[in-house]
Amino acid sequence: MAIPKNGLVIGAITVAVALLATYLVPFTDILLEKAAQLGLTVPDAFQPPPAVYDTGRDIKYIGSLSNEVEHFQNIFYAEEPTGARRFAPPVPVRPPKGTVIDATHPGAWCPQGTGDILPFTSRVSNISENCLSLRIARPTGLKDERLPVVVWLHGGGHALGSASEILYNPDGLVKEAVVAGQPLIYVGINYRLGYFGFATSEAMIENKQTNAGLRDQRAALEWVRDNIEAFGGDPNRVTAIGQSVGASDIGLHLTSFGGTKGVPFQQAIMMSGAPGLNFNSDPALVADNTANVAKEVGCDTNDAQSLETLECLRRIPFETLTNISVTASRAARPPFGEGFFYPTIDGDILPARSSELLRAGKFVQNVPIIASWVTNDGAWYAAPPTSTDEEVLGSFGLWLSKLSDSTNEKLLELYPAADFEHMAGNGPISPQYYRAAQLNRDIWFTCPVLDFTWQYVQKGGVDASKVWLYEHNATRYGPSFEMMGVPMWRVAHLSDIPYVMNNDNLGGGADNSPEQMELARLVSRRVIGFAHDGQPGEEWPAAFSGAGEEWSESPGRLSIQVFGGPVPGAVTVSKDAKDAKHATVAQQAVLWEKLFERCEFINSAQMRAEAGV
Structure with missing residues (x-):
């Protein structure tokens, strides 16, 4: 096929500009600016190092x-x-x-x-x-x-x-x-x-x-x-x-x-x-x-x-x-050794338990916060063969070894196995596994996030309009988890990272489809907007708006931005049982998690004392 003369000329100019940009360093900016004016692209390899x-x-x-x-x-x-x-x-x-x-x-x-x-x-x-x-x-x-x-x-x-x-x-x-x-x-x-x-x-x-x-x-x-x-x-x-x-x-x-x-x-x-x-x-x-x-x-x-x-x-x-x-x-602490060496009270940088410092108002103020959890954050903390109440409790017992019998009984009561039967279906994984995974999610991630942000607002750390929450309900690791033999992990811990980073070429068999990249662009833009303006987006409501002026231990109303899943978008839910009767599909999905009653107990003085936090 014949090459147009214009193409040859442009190609020659491109090479010339690249060579000049490489060897004539003092004039690089001028040359590259001229290339841009001509609509030419100089390959990275020919450009001088920044x-x-x-x-x-x-x-x-x-x-x-x-x-x-x-x-x-x-x-x-x-x-x-x-x-x-x-x-x-x-x-x-x-x-x-x-x-x-x-x-x-x-x-x-x-x-x-x-x-x-x-x-x-x-x-x-x-x-x-x-x-x-x-x-x-x-x-x-x-x-x-x-x-x-x-x-x-x-x-x-x-x-x-x-x-x-x-x-x-x-x-x-x-x-x-x-x-x-x-x-x-x-x-x-x-x-x-x-x-x-x-x-x-x-x-x-x-x-x-x-x-x-x-x-x-x-x-x-x-x-x-x-x-x-x-x-x-x-x-x-x-x-x-x-x-x-x-x-x-x-x-x-x-x-x-x-x-x-x-x-x-x-x-x-x-x-x-x-x-x-x-x-x-x-x-x-x-x-x-x-x-x-x-x-x-x-x-x-x-x-x-x-x-x-x-x-x-x-x-x-x-x-x-x-x-x-x-x-x-x-x-x-198999497999990676987490929870063996970690931050501890030293009377200096960590003067006391963080939960006590929070409740005493001893913290840095005026820091707007976005906080979050992932839908199945606790998935890999529970063993797939989990099938009994004892194994459910054992999934976090290694870390929380001093919980009383009454506390463990209360946790099992708050997370009845029947709530998770629909997740297991007719597959080989017991509802008890999903029960354990949800318990681990809430203990390690969701409830600490709710407690920290709520206490920070309630004790005067920042105005309630400056705290936002989101739940991330999408993963690009699904094919990787299938390959690893753990499809039950679903939207597991780490799932939100490539969306925040807007990574377009994940390895290990991960999902790089256009649909996933569109969601990644959405999530990353919320981060970018927050970094620029201190706001993640007008359509994203503050977490505790209308949660009540009273100084209580836990909120009675939550607004959460959901990314991914069947019902994405902003969701506001209330502890009021009357509201649940008229809940939308999105609200029902969040209310199914029972965050109010479950986190109220997990963040309670009783459980905090037994856990040593």
């Missing part, structure tokens, strides 16, 4: 360009936490003037178990203690903008995860923000995990060297506050987004130091998590786990709580400490 100049500190960052997004990775916000710095609070990095930082490649993941996790997640291989870094993604062509910033705190049960996890690829979110006319800057952070992040002892508490992972998160957010302007970000418009324990940690930051030291962010999105029944925050259990690992690695001094033991632990090779602590964690 660079950021922090003129105030005389630091240059060299990044990479991919998929029309500029990436700056492995930027350290704290010094390497080794030797005397192991377990200690992070020490901020102070690069000397004239430093050129190579931010072109991902950094190491913090110490954790290696290998494959799920079909659609990254394989963990490159781990190191020198991991206190962050990644930044931004749209191309920025000049002197001051864009809102979203900072991602990953989940993983304080045992797994990294800012470099493929699930958290920010390209789709950054590009969708540009399309929406509301561009933003994305930041993902690494923080210490497991033994390195949450070990505790009397010596650690006395020396304020506890909860290192939480302190890392705060230090990273402070780095964003102090440095993001050089990248085009606005340090006064930072939205912290956390998923699972990342969401719970945001709640802990809001109650940190009893609310006396503020937080380095202005808004928050808490996905599938909030401080609540999640874990007993008393340090005794984690201190015992810390001491047992110390003994295993040869630091069995006369007193496991002593400074001598702590100093010994700092001399152990990180590989040895990682292998033994991960093995112990996974043996006690």
